[in-house]
Amino acid sequence: MKAVSRIFRALADPTRRQILQELKTGEMAAGEIASRFPISGPSISRHLSILKSADLVSERREGNRILYRLEPEEMANAVGDFLSAVCPTQVLHRRRASRSRKESS
């Protein structure tokens, strides 16, 4: 599956979008993320793995816990590319470290 598709599918779920917003302020452990939602730990874990395989977050273990961190680059590139491809006049996409970027569909 293509990167852009993985990203847009990952963003299709409201819980996952909210997780990204929570991570905006910095790293957070899986458990702490889970505690902020009315759904079970395993379900959140699944959401995190979907976000991770879309490269929207990264994880690192610290002792007992696994800390998740937002990775805004991929999202900004993929979504921004699509947005400026479809409606270039509405959005200014700030390109950065422009290494070979893929198609937007």
Place this chain on the structure above:
Amino acid sequence: MKAVSRIFRALADPTRRQILQELKTGEMAAGEIASRFPISGPSISRHLSILKSADLVSERREGNRILYRLEPEEMANAVGDFLSAVCPTQVLHRRRASRSRKESS
């Protein structure tokens, strides 16, 4: 269902994203859109209705045919809002005709 959720779900499907790209150049009849995809007319019609209920496209009848048109405002607002909420440093969101805008999750 909230507007943002409808929009992100609409964008989750690669065929629908491609339809939006096709419409970038201007209005197009349902049949002509369908002819550009390897899937059946009724399926495309369904995709169009999903895009329409997300306000990403509008339709108008002209005689026999129904012409679809891209409506970039809603998409730019919703997606742009979310993007600049989650990773403000990566994207510049050009706001326009800023009428009461909703939450981004």
Place this chain on the structure above:
DNA sequence: ACGCTATTTAGCAAAATAGCTAATATACAA
């Protein structure tokens, strides 16, 4: 009215999604 074109709606089957609980790993402390 009839036929023709363009498009949508209905109804169905297969696949994907999201939730749950139970079971399994991993790290650390006693």
Place this chain on the structure above:
DNA sequence: TTGTATATTAGCTATTTTGCTAAATAGCGT
């Protein structure tokens, strides 16, 4: 080693999504 805390993986169910074909709707010309 045993226990405890933190997370993930497995297995299941219910719902949603996406595709199809067949049937219905809408406009237009004859």
